[in-house]
Amino acid sequence: MSQALPILYSFRRCPYAMRARLALLASGMRCELREVVLRDKPPAMLAASPKGTVPVLVDGGEVVDQSLDIMLWALRRHDPYSWLAPQAEDVAGMLALIDACDQHFKPQLDRYKYPQRFEGADASASRDTAAQWLRQLEARLARQQYLCGSHIALADMAILPFVRQYAHVDDGWFQEQGWQRLSGWLASWEQGPWFAGIMARHAPWRAGETGPVFPDEAAIARLRHLVGETATIGAQT
CATH class of the missing domain: 1.20.1050.10 (Glutathione S-transferase Yfyf (Class Pi); Chain A, domain 2)
Structure with a gap:
């Protein structure tokens, strides 16, 4: 039996959720994406993180509910673009x-x-x-x-x-x-x-449903093709 993917509760336009999705996209760490309607937050999200804000990552019994911590969670597992190894800073x-x-x-x-x-x-x-x-x-x-x-x-x-x-x-x-x-x-x-890779629209998640996989293999492959080893923000120069 395959292991269940981590779950990411997210909201497309929230800048905190955007930064979390960026790191997941860069790392290739896949999750089940659950798009949240902020005025009607899912009870499952609130049970995992009573603070009631996105993003929230649930990985088995582990809950990571701060956006920067989610970034580090993903990048410490896989950092192919060296986001944790900048040239002029630690x-x-x-x-x-x-x-x-x-x-x-x-x-x-x-x-x-x-x-x-x-x-x-x-x-x-x-x-x-x-x-x-x-x-x-x-x-x-x-x-x-x-x-x-x-x-x-x-x-x-x-x-x-x-x-x-x-x-x-x-x-x-x-x-x-x-x-x-x-x-x-x-x-x-x-x-x-990078921006295009995190801003696809998804229907709000409902209890009992399975959200889409994020990032999907096509998005990861497209990013590798466009960005390559240069890891630039925009199109390859």
Whole structure:
């Protein structure tokens, strides 16, 4: 009897779920994908992780319910694109950069994108505070092709979904900032195989059903063909 696949509870547009799916795609660690409707969360997900947010990975008796931990769970098993071995940084340095995104940039992003959810929030002020951190990323990208060297790594893929969310609050304003390298880094990812590989639409999962396998063999093969050994974000150059 074949062993049951791990289960990933996910929501297509959630940046935390996106980063988890990116690492699963890169590693080739297959799972059963269960697309969640956030206003009607499955009891099975809540039983596994009462915090009630996606992503949640269930692997037998093990529950991993933090997006970065899911990334590390997958990549420590198989890391063919060397996301845990960047050229100009170590894992601790990447984790510190991701922590700055999660603890400092993300709260300002939320107040910029959803000011109505926060009493007294000033969307413009939060936008500008978040922009200070993005300028640091722009400076990094002025020195090297990706955040931690010459190839994409964990830090890029953990941060890109949140920069995407920020940029699309007001695309015109974002483009006016003159962040040429940051904008190019983001556009290359959005137009390339990594983004395409995680953004297929799936019907919401219902109890008793089996969700689709993610990533499927076709997606993994297509990624290897387009990206090859260069591990670039966008199309092969």
